[in-house]
Amino acid sequence: MIESGRPPVEAMTNPRADRVRDVAKLVGRSGRLKRRQFLAEGPQSVREALKAHSECLAAGGSPVVEALYATVECLKRYPELLEAASTPGTRLQVRIASEMVLSAMTDTVTPQGVVAVCNFVDVPLDAVLASKPKLIAMLCQVRDPGNAGTVLRAADAAGADAVIFSHSSVDIYNPKAVRATAGSLFHLPVVLGADVAEVVAAAKAAGVGVLAADGYGHLNLDLLQDESAARAFDQQIPDSSYALEDPTLWLFGNEAQGLAGEEKALADHRVAVPVYGEAESLNLGTAATVCLYASARAQRRAG
Amino acid sequence: MIESGRPPVEAMTNPRADRVRDVAKLVGRSGRLKRRQFLAEGPQSVREALKAHSECLAAGGSPVVEALYATVECLKRYPELLEAASTPGTRLQVRIASEMVLSAMTDTVTPQGVVAVCNFVDVPLDAVLASKPKLIAMLCQVRDPGNAGTVLRAADAAGADAVIFSHSSVDIYNPKAVRATAGSLFHLPVVLGADVAEVVAAAKAAGVGVLAADGYGHLNLDLLQDESAARAFDQQIPDSSYALEDPTLWLFGNEAQGLAGEEKALADHRVAVPVYGEAESLNLGTAATVCLYASARAQRRAG
The missing domain is CATH 3.40.1280.10 (SPOUT methyltransferase, trefoil knot domain)
Incomplete structure:
Protein backbone atom coordinates (compact mmCIF):
# COMPACT_ATOMS: atom_id res chain seq x y z
CA MET A 1 0.00 0.00 0.00
CA ILE A 2 2.97 2.34 0.24
CA GLU A 3 4.76 3.11 -2.97
CA SER A 4 8.11 4.76 -3.35
CA GLY A 5 8.09 8.45 -4.03
CA ARG A 6 4.43 9.38 -3.83
CA PRO A 7 1.67 9.04 -1.24
CA PRO A 8 -0.57 6.01 -1.72
CA VAL A 9 -4.03 6.42 -3.14
CA GLU A 10 -6.02 5.22 -0.16
CA ALA A 11 -4.54 7.52 2.52
CA MET A 12 -7.03 8.29 5.28
CA THR A 13 -7.31 12.05 5.63
CA ASN A 14 -10.69 12.63 7.28
CA PRO A 15 -10.31 12.80 11.09
CA ARG A 16 -14.10 12.57 11.44
CA ALA A 17 -14.46 9.32 9.52
CA ASP A 18 -16.33 6.51 11.28
CA ARG A 19 -13.26 4.29 11.30
CA VAL A 20 -11.24 7.02 13.01
CA ARG A 21 -13.89 7.57 15.67
CA ASP A 22 -14.01 3.84 16.16
CA VAL A 23 -10.29 3.65 16.90
CA ALA A 24 -10.49 6.74 19.14
CA LYS A 25 -13.01 4.95 21.36
CA LEU A 26 -10.12 2.81 22.61
CA VAL A 27 -8.67 5.85 24.38
CA GLY A 28 -11.45 5.41 26.97
CA ARG A 29 -11.74 2.49 29.35
CA SER A 30 -15.31 1.58 28.44
CA GLY A 31 -14.43 1.46 24.76
CA ARG A 32 -11.48 -0.81 25.52
CA LEU A 33 -13.46 -3.18 27.72
CA LYS A 34 -16.25 -3.47 25.15
CA ARG A 35 -13.93 -4.57 22.37
CA ARG A 36 -11.13 -6.03 24.50
CA GLN A 37 -8.70 -3.95 22.46
CA PHE A 38 -6.27 -1.12 23.18
CA LEU A 39 -3.90 1.26 21.40
CA ALA A 40 -0.13 1.04 21.07
CA GLU A 41 1.37 4.29 19.81
CA GLY A 42 4.75 5.27 18.45
CA PRO A 43 7.47 3.27 16.69
CA GLN A 44 8.87 1.54 19.78
CA SER A 45 5.56 0.23 21.15
CA VAL A 46 4.32 -0.76 17.71
CA ARG A 47 7.59 -2.55 16.88
CA GLU A 48 7.26 -4.65 20.05
CA ALA A 49 3.56 -5.25 19.36
CA LEU A 50 4.37 -6.53 15.86
CA LYS A 51 7.13 -8.76 17.23
CA ALA A 52 4.72 -10.26 19.79
CA HIS A 53 2.12 -10.58 17.04
CA SER A 54 4.28 -12.66 14.71
CA GLU A 55 5.69 -14.77 17.56
CA CYS A 56 2.16 -15.44 18.77
CA LEU A 57 0.90 -16.42 15.32
CA ALA A 58 3.96 -18.61 14.71
CA ALA A 59 3.16 -20.45 17.95
CA GLY A 60 -0.42 -21.04 16.78
CA GLY A 61 -1.86 -18.32 19.00
CA SER A 62 -4.29 -15.52 18.20
CA PRO A 63 -3.25 -12.19 16.65
CA VAL A 64 -1.93 -9.41 18.91
CA VAL A 65 -2.26 -6.59 16.37
CA GLU A 66 -5.61 -6.14 14.61
CA ALA A 67 -4.92 -3.00 12.58
CA LEU A 68 -2.06 -0.63 11.90
CA TYR A 69 -2.28 3.06 10.93
CA ALA A 70 0.78 5.10 10.01
CA THR A 71 1.89 8.20 8.16
CA VAL A 72 4.01 7.85 5.03
CA GLU A 73 6.78 9.79 6.78
CA CYS A 74 6.83 7.35 9.71
CA LEU A 75 7.02 4.29 7.45
CA LYS A 76 9.87 5.86 5.53
CA ARG A 77 11.72 6.63 8.73
CA TYR A 78 11.04 3.21 10.30
CA PRO A 79 10.93 0.82 7.30
CA GLU A 80 11.21 -2.15 9.69
CA LEU A 81 7.60 -1.51 10.76
CA LEU A 82 6.31 -1.97 7.24
CA GLU A 83 8.53 -5.01 6.84
CA ALA A 84 7.33 -6.57 10.09
CA ALA A 85 3.71 -5.96 9.15
CA SER A 86 4.10 -7.30 5.61
CA THR A 87 5.79 -10.67 6.21
CA PRO A 88 3.72 -13.60 4.86
CA GLY A 89 2.89 -15.02 8.29
CA THR A 90 1.77 -11.68 9.68
CA ARG A 91 -1.05 -10.87 7.31
CA LEU A 92 -1.44 -7.23 8.41
CA GLN A 93 -2.52 -4.41 6.16
CA VAL A 94 -0.93 -1.06 6.96
CA ARG A 95 -3.38 1.80 6.45
CA ILE A 96 -1.75 5.08 5.52
CA ALA A 97 -3.21 8.00 7.47
CA SER A 98 -2.52 11.70 7.85
CA GLU A 99 -1.06 13.23 11.03
CA MET A 100 -4.49 14.74 11.71
CA VAL A 101 -6.16 11.34 11.50
CA LEU A 102 -3.61 9.76 13.88
CA SER A 103 -4.01 12.67 16.25
CA ALA A 104 -7.79 12.16 16.24
CA MET A 105 -7.28 8.45 16.97
CA THR A 106 -5.15 8.99 20.09
CA ASP A 107 -4.94 11.20 23.15
CA THR A 108 -1.49 12.56 22.32
CA VAL A 109 -0.95 16.06 21.03
CA THR A 110 1.96 14.95 18.87
CA PRO A 111 1.34 11.36 17.77
CA GLN A 112 4.52 9.67 16.67
CA GLY A 113 3.21 8.68 13.27
CA VAL A 114 1.98 5.17 13.99
CA VAL A 115 -0.83 3.54 15.96
CA ALA A 116 -1.65 -0.16 16.32
CA VAL A 117 -5.01 -1.49 17.46
CA CYS A 118 -4.09 -4.45 19.68
CA ASN A 119 -6.08 -7.22 21.32
CA PHE A 120 -5.84 -7.52 25.09
CA VAL A 121 -2.69 -9.49 25.97
CA ASP A 122 -3.31 -10.30 29.65
CA VAL A 123 -3.28 -13.91 30.80
CA PRO A 124 -4.93 -15.81 33.69
CA MET B 1 -2.51 35.48 62.75
CA ILE B 2 -4.61 32.34 62.95
CA GLU B 3 -7.17 32.24 65.70
CA SER B 4 -9.15 29.31 66.88
CA GLY B 5 -12.65 28.94 65.54
CA ARG B 6 -12.97 31.75 63.04
CA PRO B 7 -11.05 32.89 59.97
CA PRO B 8 -8.45 35.58 60.63
CA VAL B 9 -9.14 39.16 59.67
CA GLU B 10 -6.37 39.60 57.16
CA ALA B 11 -7.09 36.58 54.95
CA MET B 12 -6.10 37.18 51.31
CA THR B 13 -9.11 36.49 49.12
CA ASN B 14 -8.43 38.44 45.92
CA PRO B 15 -6.65 36.25 43.36
CA ARG B 16 -5.93 39.36 41.25
CA ALA B 17 -4.11 41.26 44.00
CA ASP B 18 -0.64 42.57 43.16
CA ARG B 19 0.98 40.39 45.79
CA VAL B 20 -0.64 37.29 44.32
CA ARG B 21 0.50 38.15 40.80
CA ASP B 22 3.94 38.80 42.19
CA VAL B 23 4.15 35.31 43.68
CA ALA B 24 2.70 33.76 40.51
CA LYS B 25 5.60 35.20 38.49
CA LEU B 26 7.80 32.58 40.15
CA VAL B 27 6.00 29.87 38.18
CA GLY B 28 7.98 31.07 35.14
CA ARG B 29 11.72 30.76 34.70
CA SER B 30 12.34 34.44 33.94
CA GLY B 31 10.46 35.50 37.08
CA ARG B 32 12.52 33.07 39.15
CA LEU B 33 15.86 34.18 37.72
CA LYS B 34 15.01 37.86 38.24
CA ARG B 35 14.30 37.46 41.93
CA ARG B 36 16.41 34.34 42.58
CA GLN B 37 13.35 32.83 44.27
CA PHE B 38 11.10 29.83 43.64
CA LEU B 39 7.95 28.19 44.97
CA ALA B 40 7.64 25.19 47.26
CA GLU B 41 4.07 23.85 47.35
CA GLY B 42 2.24 21.43 49.58
CA PRO B 43 2.78 20.37 53.20
CA GLN B 44 5.73 18.04 52.59
CA SER B 45 7.85 20.45 50.53
CA VAL B 46 7.03 23.38 52.80
CA ARG B 47 7.84 21.36 55.92
CA GLU B 48 11.29 20.54 54.54
CA ALA B 49 11.77 24.15 53.42
CA LEU B 50 10.98 25.40 56.93
CA LYS B 51 13.35 22.85 58.44
CA ALA B 52 16.16 23.97 56.12
CA HIS B 53 15.24 27.58 56.89
CA SER B 54 15.61 27.29 60.64
CA GLU B 55 18.75 25.14 60.39
CA CYS B 56 20.28 27.69 58.04
CA LEU B 57 19.44 30.64 60.30
CA ALA B 58 20.71 28.78 63.35
CA ALA B 59 24.03 28.27 61.54
CA GLY B 60 24.25 31.98 60.80
CA GLY B 61 23.20 31.61 57.18
CA SER B 62 20.62 33.48 55.16
CA PRO B 63 16.89 32.66 55.17
CA VAL B 64 15.57 29.88 52.91
CA VAL B 65 11.89 30.83 53.18
CA GLU B 66 10.89 34.43 52.47
CA ALA B 67 7.11 34.19 52.74
CA LEU B 68 4.47 31.60 53.55
CA TYR B 69 0.86 31.50 52.34
CA ALA B 70 -1.63 28.93 53.59
CA THR B 71 -5.33 28.23 53.95
CA VAL B 72 -6.83 28.02 57.43
CA GLU B 73 -7.81 24.41 56.70
CA CYS B 74 -4.24 23.45 55.84
CA LEU B 75 -2.82 25.02 59.02
CA LYS B 76 -5.42 23.19 61.09
CA ARG B 77 -4.56 19.92 59.40
CA TYR B 78 -0.80 20.44 59.61
CA PRO B 79 -0.29 22.47 62.81
CA GLU B 80 3.44 21.68 62.70
CA LEU B 81 3.78 24.10 59.77
CA LEU B 82 2.47 27.00 61.81
CA GLU B 83 4.63 25.92 64.70
CA ALA B 84 7.77 25.68 62.55
CA ALA B 85 7.09 29.09 61.04
CA SER B 86 6.38 30.74 64.40
CA THR B 87 9.41 29.71 66.47
CA PRO B 88 11.37 32.72 67.77
CA GLY B 89 14.45 32.04 65.61
CA THR B 90 12.42 31.66 62.44
CA ARG B 91 10.74 35.05 62.25
CA LEU B 92 8.25 34.10 59.54
CA GLN B 93 4.78 35.52 59.19
CA VAL B 94 2.18 33.10 57.85
CA ARG B 95 -0.29 34.85 55.54
CA ILE B 96 -3.72 33.25 55.45
CA ALA B 97 -5.06 32.95 51.91
CA SER B 98 -8.06 31.40 50.21
CA GLU B 99 -7.85 28.32 47.98
CA MET B 100 -8.50 30.61 44.99
CA VAL B 101 -5.56 32.81 45.92
CA LEU B 102 -3.20 29.83 46.32
CA SER B 103 -4.43 28.43 43.03
CA ALA B 104 -3.65 31.74 41.33
CA MET B 105 -0.16 31.73 42.87
CA THR B 106 0.81 28.31 41.52
CA ASP B 107 0.48 26.20 38.39
CA THR B 108 -1.42 23.38 40.11
CA VAL B 109 -5.12 22.82 39.59
CA THR B 110 -5.53 21.61 43.16
CA PRO B 111 -2.99 23.39 45.36
CA GLN B 112 -2.42 21.59 48.60
CA GLY B 113 -3.21 24.56 50.81
CA VAL B 114 0.27 25.95 51.36
CA VAL B 115 2.92 27.74 49.31
CA ALA B 116 6.33 29.00 50.41
CA VAL B 117 8.36 31.59 48.52
CA CYS B 118 11.94 30.34 48.85
CA ASN B 119 15.32 31.80 48.00
CA PHE B 120 17.51 29.84 45.61
CA VAL B 121 19.35 27.14 47.56
CA ASP B 122 22.01 26.06 45.04
CA VAL B 123 25.67 26.21 45.99
CA PRO B 124 28.93 26.60 44.02
Missing part, protein backbone atom coordinates in the same frame (compact mmCIF):
# COMPACT_ATOMS: atom_id res chain seq x y z
CA LEU A 125 -3.10 -16.11 37.02
CA ASP A 126 -3.02 -19.91 36.73
CA ALA A 127 -0.98 -19.70 33.52
CA VAL A 128 1.65 -17.61 35.29
CA LEU A 129 1.97 -19.83 38.33
CA ALA A 130 2.03 -23.01 36.23
CA SER A 131 5.19 -21.75 34.50
CA LYS A 132 7.30 -22.11 37.69
CA PRO A 133 8.01 -18.37 38.02
CA LYS A 134 11.05 -17.13 39.94
CA LEU A 135 10.21 -13.43 40.09
CA ILE A 136 6.80 -11.74 39.99
CA ALA A 137 5.81 -8.14 40.69
CA MET A 138 2.30 -7.33 41.91
CA LEU A 139 0.97 -3.75 41.96
CA CYS A 140 -1.78 -3.12 44.51
CA GLN A 141 -4.02 -0.07 44.11
CA VAL A 142 -1.50 1.78 41.97
CA ARG A 143 -3.31 4.78 40.53
CA ASP A 144 -0.95 6.59 38.18
CA PRO A 145 -0.64 5.19 34.64
CA GLY A 146 2.95 6.44 34.36
CA ASN A 147 3.95 4.61 37.54
CA ALA A 148 2.22 1.42 36.45
CA GLY A 149 4.03 1.51 33.12
CA THR A 150 7.38 2.33 34.73
CA VAL A 151 7.17 -0.63 37.11
CA LEU A 152 6.18 -2.98 34.28
CA ARG A 153 9.19 -1.77 32.26
CA ALA A 154 11.49 -2.20 35.27
CA ALA A 155 10.12 -5.70 35.93
CA ASP A 156 10.85 -6.58 32.30
CA ALA A 157 14.39 -5.19 32.59
CA ALA A 158 14.96 -7.23 35.77
CA GLY A 159 13.85 -10.33 33.88
CA ALA A 160 10.68 -10.87 35.94
CA ASP A 161 8.39 -13.69 34.83
CA ALA A 162 5.14 -11.74 35.18
CA VAL A 163 3.49 -8.59 36.49
CA ILE A 164 0.14 -8.73 38.26
CA PHE A 165 -2.22 -5.77 38.81
CA SER A 166 -4.85 -5.78 41.55
CA HIS A 167 -8.43 -5.02 40.51
CA SER A 168 -8.26 -1.58 42.06
CA SER A 169 -5.16 -0.56 40.10
CA VAL A 170 -5.07 1.75 37.09
CA ASP A 171 -5.82 0.08 33.74
CA ILE A 172 -2.49 -0.91 32.15
CA TYR A 173 -4.19 -0.55 28.72
CA ASN A 174 -4.63 3.18 29.40
CA PRO A 175 -2.64 4.92 26.59
CA LYS A 176 -0.40 6.76 29.12
CA ALA A 177 0.43 3.48 30.85
CA VAL A 178 1.12 1.71 27.55
CA ARG A 179 3.50 4.52 26.57
CA ALA A 180 5.34 4.31 29.92
CA THR A 181 5.94 0.56 29.43
CA ALA A 182 8.04 1.42 26.33
CA GLY A 183 7.01 -1.88 24.73
CA SER A 184 7.44 -4.07 27.83
CA LEU A 185 3.68 -4.75 27.90
CA PHE A 186 4.36 -7.11 24.99
CA HIS A 187 7.38 -8.79 26.61
CA LEU A 188 6.13 -10.61 29.67
CA PRO A 189 2.85 -12.07 30.92
CA VAL A 190 0.52 -9.58 32.60
CA VAL A 191 -2.38 -10.54 34.87
CA LEU A 192 -5.14 -7.97 35.47
CA GLY A 193 -7.93 -7.48 37.98
CA ALA A 194 -6.42 -9.88 40.52
CA ASP A 195 -7.34 -10.20 44.18
CA VAL A 196 -4.26 -9.74 46.41
CA ALA A 197 -5.27 -12.42 48.90
CA GLU A 198 -5.93 -14.96 46.15
CA VAL A 199 -2.64 -14.19 44.40
CA VAL A 200 -0.69 -14.50 47.65
CA ALA A 201 -2.37 -17.79 48.54
CA ALA A 202 -1.76 -19.21 45.08
CA ALA A 203 1.86 -18.04 45.09
CA LYS A 204 2.55 -19.60 48.48
CA ALA A 205 0.93 -22.85 47.33
CA ALA A 206 3.25 -22.78 44.30
CA GLY A 207 6.29 -22.40 46.56
CA VAL A 208 6.82 -18.71 45.86
CA GLY A 209 7.78 -16.50 48.81
CA VAL A 210 5.91 -13.21 49.28
CA LEU A 211 7.65 -9.93 50.16
CA ALA A 212 5.84 -6.65 50.81
CA ALA A 213 7.80 -3.52 49.85
CA ASP A 214 7.28 -1.27 52.84
CA GLY A 215 9.33 1.73 53.92
CA TYR A 216 8.74 0.69 57.53
CA GLY A 217 9.43 -3.00 56.91
CA HIS A 218 11.31 -5.03 59.52
CA LEU A 219 13.80 -6.42 56.99
CA ASN A 220 16.42 -4.24 55.29
CA LEU A 221 16.84 -4.97 51.58
CA ASP A 222 20.56 -4.22 51.62
CA LEU A 223 21.14 -6.69 54.45
CA LEU A 224 19.21 -9.34 52.52
CA GLN A 225 21.44 -8.61 49.52
CA ASP A 226 24.59 -8.92 51.62
CA GLU A 227 23.39 -12.20 53.11
CA SER A 228 22.70 -13.48 49.62
CA ALA A 229 26.16 -12.46 48.41
CA ALA A 230 27.71 -14.07 51.49
CA ARG A 231 26.00 -17.37 50.70
CA ALA A 232 27.31 -17.15 47.13
CA PHE A 233 30.82 -16.76 48.56
CA ASP A 234 30.31 -19.66 51.02
CA GLN A 235 30.63 -17.36 54.00
CA GLN A 236 29.38 -18.34 57.42
CA ILE A 237 26.49 -16.01 58.12
CA PRO A 238 24.30 -15.91 61.24
CA ASP A 239 20.79 -16.74 60.10
CA SER A 240 19.05 -15.41 57.09
CA SER A 241 15.54 -14.09 57.44
CA TYR A 242 14.77 -14.51 53.74
CA ALA A 243 16.84 -15.79 50.84
CA LEU A 244 16.48 -13.36 47.93
CA GLU A 245 17.56 -16.11 45.55
CA ASP A 246 14.33 -18.03 46.28
CA PRO A 247 11.30 -17.62 43.98
CA THR A 248 9.65 -14.38 45.06
CA LEU A 249 6.45 -12.42 44.59
CA TRP A 250 6.94 -8.73 45.42
CA LEU A 251 3.93 -6.66 46.50
CA PHE A 252 4.05 -2.92 45.74
CA GLY A 253 1.42 -0.51 47.03
CA ASN A 254 -0.29 2.72 46.18
CA GLU A 255 2.06 5.65 45.37
CA ALA A 256 0.78 7.83 48.22
CA GLN A 257 -0.19 5.38 50.96
CA GLY A 258 1.92 2.34 50.13
CA LEU A 259 0.47 -1.09 50.84
CA ALA A 260 -2.64 -1.35 53.01
CA GLY A 261 -2.26 -3.01 56.40
CA GLU A 262 -4.14 -6.12 55.34
CA GLU A 263 -2.00 -6.41 52.20
CA LYS A 264 1.22 -6.24 54.23
CA ALA A 265 -0.15 -8.83 56.63
CA LEU A 266 -0.50 -11.31 53.77
CA ALA A 267 3.23 -11.25 52.98
CA ASP A 268 5.89 -13.50 54.52
CA HIS A 269 8.00 -10.42 55.28
CA ARG A 270 7.90 -6.66 54.98
CA VAL A 271 11.10 -5.35 53.39
CA ALA A 272 12.35 -1.75 53.38
CA VAL A 273 14.69 -0.18 50.86
CA PRO A 274 17.00 1.59 53.32
CA VAL A 275 17.05 5.38 53.15
CA TYR A 276 20.59 6.63 53.80
CA GLY A 277 19.88 10.34 53.41
CA GLU A 278 17.09 12.59 54.63
CA ALA A 279 14.47 11.61 52.03
CA GLU A 280 11.31 10.24 53.57
CA SER A 281 11.13 7.48 50.97
CA LEU A 282 11.72 6.57 47.35
CA ASN A 283 8.91 6.92 44.86
CA LEU A 284 7.07 3.81 43.72
CA GLY A 285 8.91 3.31 40.43
CA THR A 286 12.38 3.65 41.89
CA ALA A 287 11.65 1.56 45.00
CA ALA A 288 10.17 -1.25 42.91
CA THR A 289 13.18 -1.21 40.59
CA VAL A 290 15.64 -1.52 43.48
CA CYS A 291 13.64 -4.44 44.96
CA LEU A 292 13.23 -6.32 41.67
CA TYR A 293 16.90 -5.90 40.74
CA ALA A 294 17.95 -7.14 44.18
CA SER A 295 16.01 -10.36 43.59
CA ALA A 296 17.19 -10.67 39.98
CA ARG A 297 20.84 -10.26 41.01
CA ALA A 298 20.58 -12.82 43.82
CA GLN A 299 18.71 -15.33 41.66
CA ARG A 300 21.16 -15.04 38.78
CA ARG A 301 24.16 -15.35 41.08
CA ALA A 302 22.65 -18.46 42.65
CA GLY A 303 21.36 -20.07 39.59
CA LEU B 125 30.73 23.48 42.76
CA ASP B 126 33.82 24.32 44.84
CA ALA B 127 31.81 24.10 48.05
CA VAL B 128 30.69 20.58 47.16
CA LEU B 129 34.14 19.30 46.24
CA ALA B 130 35.75 20.90 49.29
CA SER B 131 33.50 18.79 51.54
CA LYS B 132 35.25 15.51 50.55
CA PRO B 133 32.18 14.00 48.87
CA LYS B 134 31.83 10.23 48.48
CA LEU B 135 28.84 10.12 46.15
CA ILE B 136 27.66 12.73 43.64
CA ALA B 137 25.05 12.50 40.89
CA MET B 138 25.31 14.74 37.83
CA LEU B 139 22.42 15.13 35.37
CA CYS B 140 23.44 16.11 31.86
CA GLN B 141 20.85 17.60 29.50
CA VAL B 142 17.93 16.10 31.42
CA ARG B 143 14.79 17.74 30.04
CA ASP B 144 11.83 16.50 32.04
CA PRO B 145 11.17 18.22 35.39
CA GLY B 146 9.64 15.05 36.84
CA ASN B 147 12.74 13.02 35.99
CA ALA B 148 15.06 15.68 37.41
CA GLY B 149 13.10 15.73 40.67
CA THR B 150 12.91 11.93 40.85
CA VAL B 151 16.68 11.56 40.49
CA LEU B 152 17.31 14.24 43.13
CA ARG B 153 14.97 12.42 45.51
CA ALA B 154 16.67 9.08 44.77
CA ALA B 155 20.12 10.65 45.30
CA ASP B 156 18.92 11.96 48.66
CA ALA B 157 17.58 8.52 49.61
CA ALA B 158 20.90 6.92 48.65
CA GLY B 159 22.66 9.40 50.92
CA ALA B 160 24.48 11.20 48.09
CA ASP B 161 26.52 14.27 49.05
CA ALA B 162 25.35 16.47 46.19
CA VAL B 163 23.48 16.61 42.89
CA ILE B 164 24.82 18.65 39.96
CA PHE B 165 22.80 19.78 36.94
CA SER B 166 24.45 20.69 33.64
CA HIS B 167 23.60 24.10 32.17
CA SER B 168 21.46 22.51 29.49
CA SER B 169 19.29 20.61 31.98
CA VAL B 170 15.76 21.52 33.04
CA ASP B 171 15.51 24.11 35.84
CA ILE B 172 15.24 22.24 39.15
CA TYR B 173 13.31 25.26 40.52
CA ASN B 174 10.51 24.55 38.02
CA PRO B 175 7.41 23.85 40.18
CA LYS B 176 6.95 20.37 38.67
CA ALA B 177 10.56 19.50 39.44
CA VAL B 178 10.29 20.85 42.99
CA ARG B 179 7.18 18.73 43.55
CA ALA B 180 8.93 15.60 42.24
CA THR B 181 11.81 16.08 44.70
CA ALA B 182 9.30 15.61 47.56
CA GLY B 183 11.38 17.94 49.77
CA SER B 184 14.79 16.53 48.85
CA LEU B 185 15.75 19.81 47.20
CA PHE B 186 16.19 21.11 50.75
CA HIS B 187 18.18 18.11 51.98
CA LEU B 188 21.43 18.07 50.05
CA PRO B 189 23.63 20.56 48.18
CA VAL B 190 22.58 21.22 44.59
CA VAL B 191 24.84 22.78 41.94
CA LEU B 192 23.20 24.33 38.86
CA GLY B 193 24.34 25.38 35.40
CA ALA B 194 27.55 23.36 35.55
CA ASP B 195 29.80 22.43 32.64
CA VAL B 196 30.29 18.65 32.43
CA ALA B 197 33.95 18.84 31.44
CA GLU B 198 34.75 21.25 34.28
CA VAL B 199 32.90 19.13 36.84
CA VAL B 200 34.66 15.95 35.71
CA ALA B 201 38.08 17.63 35.79
CA ALA B 202 37.43 19.08 39.26
CA ALA B 203 36.11 15.75 40.54
CA LYS B 204 39.14 13.83 39.26
CA ALA B 205 41.45 16.43 40.80
CA ALA B 206 39.61 15.91 44.09
CA GLY B 207 40.18 12.15 43.89
CA VAL B 208 36.63 11.29 42.88
CA GLY B 209 36.18 8.59 40.21
CA VAL B 210 33.80 9.30 37.34
CA LEU B 211 31.30 6.72 36.02
CA ALA B 212 29.00 7.28 33.04
CA ALA B 213 25.67 5.44 33.22
CA ASP B 214 25.35 3.98 29.73
CA GLY B 215 23.17 1.10 28.58
CA TYR B 216 25.96 0.07 26.23
CA GLY B 217 28.72 0.54 28.82
CA HIS B 218 31.63 -1.92 28.92
CA LEU B 219 31.29 -2.53 32.67
CA ASN B 220 28.31 -4.39 34.17
CA LEU B 221 26.96 -2.80 37.35
CA ASP B 222 26.01 -6.14 38.89
CA LEU B 223 29.52 -7.50 38.38
CA LEU B 224 30.95 -4.40 40.03
CA GLN B 225 28.59 -4.99 42.95
CA ASP B 226 29.64 -8.61 43.25
CA GLU B 227 33.32 -7.66 43.16
CA SER B 228 32.67 -5.11 45.88
CA ALA B 229 30.86 -7.67 48.04
CA ALA B 230 33.67 -10.17 47.45
CA ARG B 231 36.22 -7.65 48.72
CA ALA B 232 34.11 -7.09 51.80
CA PHE B 233 34.16 -10.86 52.42
CA ASP B 234 37.95 -11.01 51.82
CA GLN B 235 37.53 -13.19 48.78
CA GLN B 236 40.25 -13.58 46.19
CA ILE B 237 38.88 -11.95 43.08
CA PRO B 238 40.63 -11.60 39.71
CA ASP B 239 41.06 -7.90 39.09
CA SER B 240 38.52 -5.23 39.66
CA SER B 241 37.89 -2.69 36.97
CA TYR B 242 36.40 -0.15 39.37
CA ALA B 243 35.79 -0.25 43.12
CA LEU B 244 32.26 0.97 43.82
CA GLU B 245 33.29 1.76 47.39
CA ASP B 246 35.59 4.54 46.13
CA PRO B 247 34.33 8.15 45.99
CA THR B 248 32.28 8.38 42.81
CA LEU B 249 30.65 10.94 40.54
CA TRP B 250 27.89 9.37 38.41
CA LEU B 251 26.97 11.01 35.10
CA PHE B 252 23.38 10.48 33.89
CA GLY B 253 22.24 11.64 30.46
CA ASN B 254 19.20 12.84 28.62
CA GLU B 255 16.08 10.65 28.98
CA ALA B 256 15.80 9.92 25.25
CA GLN B 257 19.39 9.91 23.99
CA GLY B 258 21.36 9.13 27.13
CA LEU B 259 24.79 10.72 27.56
CA ALA B 260 26.41 12.37 24.54
CA GLY B 261 29.54 10.73 23.14
CA GLU B 262 31.81 13.48 24.44
CA GLU B 263 30.25 13.24 27.90
CA LYS B 264 30.86 9.47 28.05
CA ALA B 265 34.43 10.02 26.89
CA LEU B 266 35.08 12.19 29.94
CA ALA B 267 34.29 9.38 32.39
CA ASP B 268 36.75 6.83 33.76
CA HIS B 269 34.33 4.03 32.82
CA ARG B 270 30.99 3.51 31.15
CA VAL B 271 28.75 1.30 33.29
CA ALA B 272 25.56 -0.50 32.21
CA VAL B 273 22.70 -1.58 34.45
CA PRO B 274 22.26 -5.11 33.04
CA VAL B 275 18.94 -5.83 31.34
CA TYR B 276 17.89 -9.41 32.12
CA GLY B 277 14.59 -9.35 30.23
CA GLU B 278 13.56 -8.02 26.84
CA ALA B 279 13.29 -4.34 27.79
CA GLU B 280 15.54 -2.11 25.74
CA SER B 281 16.58 -0.15 28.81
CA LEU B 282 15.42 1.29 32.12
CA ASN B 283 14.09 4.82 32.25
CA LEU B 284 16.33 7.56 33.61
CA GLY B 285 14.89 7.68 37.13
CA THR B 286 15.04 3.95 37.73
CA ALA B 287 18.49 3.49 36.16
CA ALA B 288 19.92 6.33 38.23
CA THR B 289 18.43 4.88 41.41
CA VAL B 290 19.96 1.45 40.80
CA CYS B 291 23.39 3.02 40.12
CA LEU B 292 23.34 5.34 43.15
CA TYR B 293 22.16 2.58 45.50
CA ALA B 294 24.90 0.28 44.21
CA SER B 295 27.50 2.87 45.18
CA ALA B 296 25.82 3.67 48.49
CA ARG B 297 25.65 -0.01 49.46
CA ALA B 298 29.30 -0.64 48.57
CA GLN B 299 30.50 2.49 50.37
CA ARG B 300 28.54 1.74 53.51
CA ARG B 301 29.71 -1.86 53.59
CA ALA B 302 33.30 -0.69 53.20
CA GLY B 303 33.08 2.28 55.52
